[in-house]
Amino acid sequence: MNGAKTHEEAALRNGWGQVLNGFALMAICAMAFSLRLFSVVKYESVIHEFDPYFNYRVTQYLVKEGYYNLWNWFDEFTWYPLGRVVGGTVYPGLIWTAGLMYNLLHYFNIPIHVQEVCVFTAPLFSAFCALATYAFVKEIRGQGAGLVASTFIALVPSYISRSVAGSFDNEGVAIFALVFVFFLYVKTLNTGSLAWATAAAVAYFYMVASWGGYSFIINLLPIHCLACVVTGRLSPKLYIAYAPFVVLGTLTAASIPVVGFNAVLTSEHFASFLVFGILHAALAITYIKDVLPPRAFRTAQTLVLSTSIALLGVVATLVIFYVMASPTFGWTGRSLSLLDPTYASKYIPIIASVSEHQPPSWPSYFTDLQAATLLMPAGLIAAFRPLTHASLFLILYGVTAIYFSGVMVRLMLVLAPAACCLAGLALHQLLLTLTRSLKAPARPSPPADAPTPVKEAAQRKPAKLGKAASRAVEKVAAVAKRAWHPLPKELAIAALAGAAIVFAGYTVHSVWVSAEMYSAPSIVLQSRSPDGSVHVFDDFREAYAWMRYNTPADSKVASWWDYGYQTTAMANRTVIVDNNTWNNTHIATVGRAMASPEEQAWHIYRSLDVDYVFVVFGGFIGYPSDDINKFLWMVRIGGGVFPDIKEKDFLGEGGYRVDDKGGKSLLNCLMYKLSYYRFGEGALMATGRMGFDRVRQVEIGNMDISLKYFEEVYTTEHWMVRVYRVLDKPHLDTKLKNRRRTGKALARKAPKNVDASGALARA
Amino acid sequence: MEFRLADSKSLRLREWDDWLYDKLIIFAPSVAELGGAVDAAQVLEFVDSGRDLLLAVDSRASDEMRGLAMDCGVDLEPRNSAVLDHVDYARGLSGGHRVVATNNTVAAKSVLGDFDGQARILFRGTGLTVSPESELAAVVLRAPDTAVSGSAVKPLAEGAALAGADVGLVAIVQARNDARVVVAGSLDMFSNRFLQAAVDTAAHGLRAPRSGNAAFAAELTRWAFHQRGVLRASALRHRHAGAPAGSPQPSWYRITDVLAVELDIHELVNGAWEPYTGSDVQLEFVMLDPYVRTTLKHNGKGTFSTRFKAPDVYGVFKLRVAHRRLGYTPIEIEEQVPVRPFRHNEFERFLTAAYPYYAAAASTMAAFFMLTLAFLHHK
Structure with missing residues (x-):
């Protein structure tokens, strides 16, 4: 009787718990979304940075032309005159997503502009990501841990940096897709259902469509599978989770044009096939072991082992030969730069030149993950107690992500969900222990009587979760029971307060980071003067708008590749190179032009039909990421293809400097001239000192700049963008001199004999 | 005077x-x-x-x-x-x-x-x-x-x-x-x-x-004083070779398309424009380098024309007539023409060379089906 009542009570509490859980999740989603709106509030609803402009432009094309035309889009506005087959070279997931949302909203007669859809896609998907994380961790450790982890990921600064409103980039949806694939994989591991496995493959398809980072999944899953095989965790569920995923995943991945046959041809994908084979072999061995008597099995073992080793040798040799035949051993440069962190800086300056491809510094871990950094190791330990298929997966994910984040700042983003999940585990475990200690009776009593939350969870879980998950929860309970010694109440309260402070600190930090660090759209800059007033620098849009309305529609604009996407999207003009750095030679040609003296540069630009050149210059107002500071990369990238450009020619006394001790080639190259043209007097306006550069904090070395082949047509308010026109060929060859005769002709000393007897006749 | x-x-x-x-x-x-x-x-x-x-x-x-x-x-x-x-x-x-x-x-x-x-x-x-x-x-x-x-x-x-x-x-x-x-x-x-x-x-x-x-x-x-050697080039026009003359000009071509290009050149003779009869006017199809260079034929009425096949390379090409001859007005005409790759549904659907692969796939599927039947119903 008593038992029935308790059961009813428990059911009621459980129901209320579910409702509370639902509200908590909604609150987390709302928080994740609204935290990312600082950029709209502080600036405006505008697309940020560089790549998002391309995505925005492609989305515009999609909503106008439809999916098939996007697939076949040949874009003649970029990479002139090569053009770019956008449909075959873009990861279309993000664009599909935004296009679909746009069409859906318009179907319901909500007349929203494409730009607004694009601006708010990333915040929306960060809310989805919080849900996916909840589901993922719930599969590993239950609802409580899931809620904590999803709170963590909703706030984690690293992810905020890529998903603020306006940051319309692949990562915004890809991180959601990544976690969602992991959730479905773990769900399949726990349930052993083929339906979930198929769902995982479909989610993987979305991930492949969204981001090149999908290769992380297709390598992490084999690692996990292999670890399970090696540690004797081989089970039919593992097979159902892994084998269909590889087959279906590879098939679907290959149908994304940008991946295509790479899905079976490049080394990034080989691990999954190898493990696929190993998994089958391992299962076959267990099956045979079951079928055969022990003696026969041993004989078979030696027989099979010897033949298979021989066979494996042959296959391995073939694969090695195939791989050795390609200069990069079948790896793409980007993958190699992950495996060998020094690879890019040695061989691919174009990858090394991007700041987000540099290794992160230690402080950036604390900025980007904050409390999660501290809790992550604890989470790793928590994941081991007990070790299940699912928690093993989380451990492997965490460990590999830590390595990759150490290679590139950008991959901190892959670490963020892992860190949040692990931190969620740890914090959840901590809270569990502390609250149980609070609830525990003062005098020790048999633990079995204590209505611990874990036990409750264990009782109610079977209905909600798969068997494996409930077993995991039971195991947790068992471990907890074994190890449980209630802490003194005072200590527990103090520790709870400490945890609350840590978490509050994390929240405050995240909000601050979101508001101050990651919300700047980088095309509009703000500076605060000492009296607190805000000054806005809108030079980029000013320049792009000028180009849009004042240059012929078919003119070609050259600049360093960073500004290519923005030029096509905002100025609507053809560019020579852009941020999709697929053709190194083309970029090197532009770098070479910038590093050449004016006349040579003019010839290079003329050969590319360039009509306008613009440079980004920060010396006037002190904007540090300008072209002069990027210039050495132009030299390196140019020099990588055209060896006549040597970096040492551009270095002055003691390195790179723009004052009169700077390198000779630097002071005469086109980039220098275009940046500092008329700057001698111009600097007087800004600083009151002739030719004083506020970024480099020096007086420039060459103030007397005149241009013969270029003509300044526009300079923005703060001189940040300077647009020049490439002059046409002169009508007369006045520059040509007859070398043999000119020496004499010029050497003559002309006496002034005025003999004006000639008649001047005009017809 | x-x-x-x-x-x-x-x-x-x-x-x-x-x-x-x-x-x-x-x-x-x-x-x-x-x-x-x-x-x-x-x-x-x-x-x-x-x-x-x-x-x-x-x-x-x-x-x-x-x-x-x-x-x-x-x-x-x-x-x-x-x-x-x-x-x-x-x-x-x-x-x-x-x-x-x-x-x-x-x-x-x-x-x-x-x-x-x-x-x-x-x-x-x-x-x-x-x-x-x-x-x-x-x-x-x-x-x-x-x-x-x-x-x-x-x-x-x-x-x-x-x-x-x-x-x-x-x-x-x-x-x-x-x-x-x-x-x-x-x-x-x-x-x-x-x-x-x-x-x-x-x-x-x-x-x-x-x-x-x-x-x-x-x-x-x-x-x-411009009474001799004055040329006037006008109306560079292009179309698919199969299309009738005067049909609207396409804004792009596909790789390996055959283009028909025409151009009018006249010469000023005694104050009147008469058809130019030079036999060495050349047309180039350029993307960084000329991919095609061909001589234009004239019909005696001042219209120069040629047909050529676009290369199997996509990009933004230029039709260029650069005719510089001693004493003649230089002719420099350029027109930008994008050349695009095939659309996804413009490739051949079934290749003869691929029939063994189709057969392999079909037979594998059939074998798998039969094996499944045998496995499920044979005891």
């Missing part, structure tokens, strides 16, 4: 932004500074605006005139040098060995028209040269083989001079905006005395009752 003294104070070429004249003849070799508001730079501007200039200098050419010639792309020999012919000079005119008789003209009907090149042209003045790199300037009258260019006053230093046909006498410059400039090294060759003089050379004893100067000068000025 209006005559002015070169150093006249009231000399003006333009009023505000309007040029007062279309053609300019400067026969003032030794004037140190042009008069009024005019200077060499303004004369260059005059040429830059598409107007014509005939400039005659001689051994006394001033710095101003030298600079002007040089800025047009023609280099004069040093001051006080002259073209001398110690062997075969023309007798009967003052100047002795400095009067040269030549018929070494360039063979270009576009410049000299019907001038037959038989009559000798008498010349007294300075030599000139044109840079071999020059795209625009060309020498149309050269000295005879026996002539040299050297100082008119000092004895000739050994090997210090240009000789023979290397000595240019008259050069023409065809500017990119179709302005035309003639630089003659001799003012006297246009004088009445030279025009009417008889030819009588010292060594070969060539005699003729009249020099060729009059005919040469007439033809040369006809070229200089």
